[in-house]
Structures are given as structure tokens and as C-alpha cells.
Amino acid sequence: MKRVKVGLWLWALVLFMGLCTTISSAAFLENRHRRKSTHPVPGTSSFELNRVGSSVVFPIHGNVYPIGFYNVTLNIGQPPKPYFLDPDTGSDLTWLQCDAPCVQCTETPHPLYRPSNDLVGCRDPLCIALHLPGTPKCDNPEQCDYEVEYADGGSSLGVLVKDAFYFNSTKGDQLKPRLALGCGYDQVPGSSHPLPLDGVLGLGRGKTSIVSQLHSQGLMRNVVGHCLSGRGGGFLFFGDNVYDSSRVDWTPMSSDYLKHYSPGSAELRFDGKPTGLKNLLTVFDSGSSYTYLTSQAYQTLTFLIKRELPRKVLREATDDQTLPLCWKGKRPFKRVSDVRKYFKPLALDFTTGGKTKTYELPPEAYLIVSSKGNVCLGILNGSEIGLQNSNIIGDISMQDKMVIYDNEKQMIGWASANCDKLPKTSSFSIGW
Template identity: 70%
Template sequence: MREGKMLAMVLVVLGLSLSSSASDSQQQKWWKWMFSGGTSSEVNPVGSSVVFPLSGNVYPNGFYYVQLNIGQPPKPYFLDPDTGSDLTWLQCDAPCVHCTPAPHPLYKPNKDLVICKDPLCASLHPGDHKCDNPEQCDYEVEYADGGSSIGVLVKDVLLLNLTSGIRLSPRLSLGCGYDQTPSASYHPIDGVLGLGKGKSSIISQLRDQRLVRHVVGHCLSGRGGGFLFFGDDVYDSSHVIWTPMSRDHSKRYSPGSAELIFGGKSTGFKNLCVVFDSGSTYTYLNSESYQALLSWMNKELSGKPLTEALDDDTLPFCLKGKKPFKRIRDVKKYFKPIALSFPNGWRAKSQFDIPPESYLIISSKGNVCLGILNGTQVGLPNFNVVGDISMQDKIVIYDNEKQVIGWTPANCDRPPKSDTIIM
């Protein structure tokens, strides 16, 4: 489900309960704001963010995951945070027709179903959708890597600890997935955390309930782990490189067209449609750009103590040295940096730098492998996907309030604590 997972359909519903841990004055502030006709442009009344630690890595795990506590009483589930899709779903005992091995027992659904006529169900079923059962909203999501989930939408409580110290228990809509098809790159998780722009995504639902601003971001550590956040008060905006989200690809986190830079020089490849997708382990270029990149790399590596490792099938292009490599720093001197330059940034140009450590891995055989793949071969002919490998050691921000995407180098090893800012 990880590699190239981008396209999905979704749905959602609202509900709220402030936990008893919030003070009376905070509750009064909430109700005063709520009945004063607050608009969507106002800062959320809580004025805080949610930060989640991440686990996992690009290699050898092949994915990052976050723990969410869902239900009453809350139970832990490991979810794949995916900015390339909207719907959040859990493998569900409804009963389950087809479920894959997972870290936790299957989610037990409650009887609080989302009805078919709910507007959020309509967002999951574009066009003239007819209800087979008006008392429930059925869904089916398919991912670009072949994975899928079929189920029904339910409403349940998500436990959230804000950086301000307030605890919230909003009631949100999520999928109860009772029929899953694993992808070729299957990973043992309990479900998917959809972080896309659609109405059914968790961040959109929290925004509609005025709990956090419509901003999501992540910081993936190259050493494993990192953190995910909702809201906009955990980073200093002045240190971030910003570029507008593309209006031509409004359903995806796309900064639009980019120019491919290799070794600090233009390659001549321009107008590459780029999508940022945390649900993709690796980065993908269209076939023409990918083949050109391989050609440039082979030219640069000529005369270097590296030969193609044809017996290593970890990734399509691997190289071996005179002795096995232990870490990227042993070999990165042989490779040049890559970058994607976006001409419509808030500055003259916004450049997304991809140093060798953000596109190479060391395989279990001690070879160095290229973590940039041929997107055309996996059904992505029109998109160039920036995946987890190239977003390591950066804070990447998707600001749906301002319709911009931003990034800046960061130490992703420690999640920010209350009242702290990532510089």
C-alpha cells in the first residue's frame, strides 16, 4: 500500500465532546466562540496543535506509522499516515471477510453509522450515487499500488492531547474496513490515516469542528521515527520555503510544475507535475526523466569504485563497492545532489533539495541502491511523486488555510513539546 499510493475516495461526519480535563473557563471560551458566529478564517478557539510521534523508517521497514487511540474506552491502533488519500479506516470486525495480519485486535465497530444521505457520504461517492442501504454509507477505496479497502463509515471518538495541555475527544467519521486487498508492498498495520484535502480526512473534520487549523505536517527522520502534527503553532513560518498549491491538481498536495536539477545544473526537464505523498515510500519520476537520471548518474560514476549489483533485487538500481557499505555516508561522496525547482514560489524560486542521503539506501547486502523509481512502470505516467525517502530530515507542511506547501531542514528525532517551535 505504500509505494505510489495516491488516489482514494472518502467521506466524513462531525461531532464533538470536550473532555472533562478542560477547565470551566476554557469550556466557556469555547461556547462563547461557537455562538458568536465565528468564521472559518478565525484562529481556532483552542489555539493549539496536536503532535504525534512516528515510528518506522524508509528501509528496511518501508513505512512510517502513527499510533491513534480510538473508541470508548480508547484503544491503540497503528495507522499509515497518507497525505495522498483522504479516508481514514481501520481493519474492522464487522465481521471481517478479508483482513490482513495486524499489530492489534480488529477494531470493534459501534452502531453509530454514517447514513447514506449524509453530505460527507456524497463526497465519497461523486455523481448520482444511489443508496443500497439508506441507513449506512458504504465505501470502497483503491490505491495506486493495488491495495484496497471495502467497508462502512462509522462515527467514533478520537483521543487527542493538544500541545497546550488540553485533552479533546472529538467524534469523527472513519471507515470500518471489513474486506481488504493487500498490496504487493504489504505492511503489518491496523489501517490508514488519510491526511488529504478532502472533506472526509481527519484534519478536515477537525478543522470543521474548529479544533485545529487546517494544517498538517510531518518530519521524517532518516534515522527512523519522527513526528506528525495537526495545526500551525509548532514551526516558525519565516524559516520555511513556501510555494503555492497547484489549482490544476486541487485534490492532491501538488506545488505544480517543477524543473529537475542535477548537480546544481538544469537538466532541461521542466514542467514536471509533482505531488507530495507521505503514503509513498520512494520517489518516482516519469519514465523519460528517470532514464535520463540513470544516464547522468552512470556518467558521473564512471571510473568510481562502484559496479552494478545485478544480484541485488532490493530496488531496480543497486551498486556494490569493493566491500559492503554500512551507511550512506560511506558512499554519498560519489553522488550529486538533485533538486526540484518550482518557479511560482513566494521567493523568485522555491527549490526542494534532495541530497544523496535523501534518495539512496544501503541494502541488507551492503550495496547502495537508488530510491528514485520509474513512475510510468507503476501507473503514474503524469505524476512525479516525492515520497518519504526524499522528505527525510525536513519538516514538510501542507497549509490548507493559505493553500501553500512548505519545507525546511529540521531535526526530526525529537517531537516538539508544549510551547516549543521548530526552527
């Protein structure tokens, strides 16, 4: 894809903007059908605050099905404007579709982002980190070009800029750091329908992720977490004072896969019994609506599931194209609880240093009920979309759990939680 050199005309644009307003100084992503969701998620959480350090909390909107995606609202720019972003722990860079001007942009719920006059240089440490393990091509030393590509064929091409982000902390402070983000002036939609979002919120392990930048400025610990409700919505948080660490099951992040949140290899159990599937490289990825297994693991699991299902009650619904494998009953189902007794729980065992931590997957963590009233398997064959040896734990399998990525301790944690309500704080507020 041809890179557009935007240095001179971007500067001209922002100088013009400066006369009008006051301006201060990727990933695993599968084929998703996503639509905008803007329903509020009020209330409180069952987790107690430690009240140590600073955190920020955002309500999450959306669901796995039928909407097919989640989004959070961030306020960016001077003056701040709201943008809907796709929270993605599988990629680092945060980017907005950008009027610089835009060569190709998809539908957005808000006007295109107008870039600040603060370009990130090609030799800036953030630019260098973004291009690792390679090096950036410094055709124009004053700007940092980027291009991110996703597994469904979608991509974003642009330049890095710095701009003001606005956060309300759980301690009652208003944080206004200047952070690097991508000004995406050329977007190619993936094989799914174009996402009606303003951009992507990169929450990965790299230095360019928003949480890493906040940590480098001394504003909070390098911790990110999310709590997705099985009823839709939930919350996202940065920092470590919105959960009780003693109530969380922790396992080390793999040192072999530094780009992704991986607890390493797992053994899959079905109904409490070994399946023979071991050494499954596993990655947690909030950018994936569904869970993906390698071809061998997928074939084994679907065989086990089909073998246990009562054929007089459930039969395959080949006419339902919602997901590759669906079953119909004598009458339409309304919710997963209607059929959970026919499906067995799954579990992933992670063993490190002789200690095993188990990630439980009840039927609600891998089934959906389609619009036709059939029950469908939300675990897909990752080999069919080029995931090779990776097994992806997607949003469907993280519902009703608080999942935490502690980048400083290099640990991943999880705990069952009520994700319907925001964490209770005496000073927390949303909106501007």
C-alpha cells in the same frame, strides 16, 4: 467487487456491544514491503512553538529501509483503544480493519476495531464528499458504503461510522471529537506483502480527512505536517503552532490538482545544472516510501548519475534485488555518508508568479544502503506502476525536512529540521 449490505447486521452487532460497553452517539501507494515498527521516539525539536491555536503531535515509528513503512498510534473508540495507522497524505479516508464481522482482513497488530452504533448516512455531506466527482449509490440510505483502491492493487471495502478519537493537544487539553472513519470489513492486500497495520490514516485535502474534520469542528487550523528522520522515526502533527512559519520555504498548492498535495510543475536540476526536464507535475505523498519519476525523467536522471560515477570505485550490483538499480564497492558500505561524495545533489525548482522555491535533494534524500552493503537508488520509474504523468516525492526524499501542508492558505512549505525529537511543549504528553 460485491458490496455487502451491512446496515441491519451492523446495527445488531453494535446493539449487542452496547450491552457490554458504554457507547456514545486513497491515492498514490506503491508496492511496498512493510512491517510493524514500535520503537519510541523521545525528546525535543529545534522548532519553537508559536503557542497560537491548538495542535496535536504524534511520534512516528518506522523507516524507509529496511522496515519500508511508517506508522502512528491513534486512540479510537469508547473506551479508547490504540491502533497503528499508516499516515498517508495521498488519500483522504481514515479506515480501520473492522469486525463487523470481517469478510477478509489482513494481519493486524491489535484486535480488530469494533464499530460504534453511529452510522454515517448515504446523504451525509461527508459521504457525498467521499464519492466526488461521482455520487454515492444509496441502496441503503442509512449507511455510506465506501471502497478505496491503491496503486499496488490493494483495497478496502466498508461503511462509514463515527466514533470518538482521543488527542492530547500541545496546550494541555484533551480533545475527544467524534469523527468519521471507515469500518473496513473486506480488505484485499496489494502486490506487496500485506501490511501488518490496523488501517490507514488519511491526511489528504478532502473533507473526509481527519484534519479537515477537526477543522470543521473548530478545534484547530486545517494544517498537517510531518518530519521524518533519516535515522528512522520522526513526528506527525495537526495544527500550526509547532513551527516558525518565517523559517519555512512556502509555495502555492496547484489549483489544477485538488485531490493531492501538489506544488504544480517543477524543473529538475542535477548538480546545480539544468537537465532539460521541465514541467514535471509533482505530488508530495507520505504513503509512498520511495520517489517516482515519469519514464522520461527517470531515464534521463539515471543516465546522468551513471555518467558521473567513478567506475573504478562503484559498479552495478545486478545480483542485489533490493531496488532496481544498485552499486557495489570494493567493500560493503555501512551508510550513505560512505558514498555521498560520488553522487551529485538534485533539486526541484517550483516557479509561481515569478518567484522560485527550490526543494533540495542531497544524496541522502535519494539513496539507501541495502542489507548487502550496496548503495541503491531510491528513485524509481513511476510509469512502470501506472503513475502516468505524475512525479511522486516519497518518504525517502522528505527525510530530515519538516514538510507542511496548509489547506487554508493553500500552501506547501518545507524546512530542514532535526526530526529525531518531538516538538518541545510544556504540556505535551503521549499515551493514555
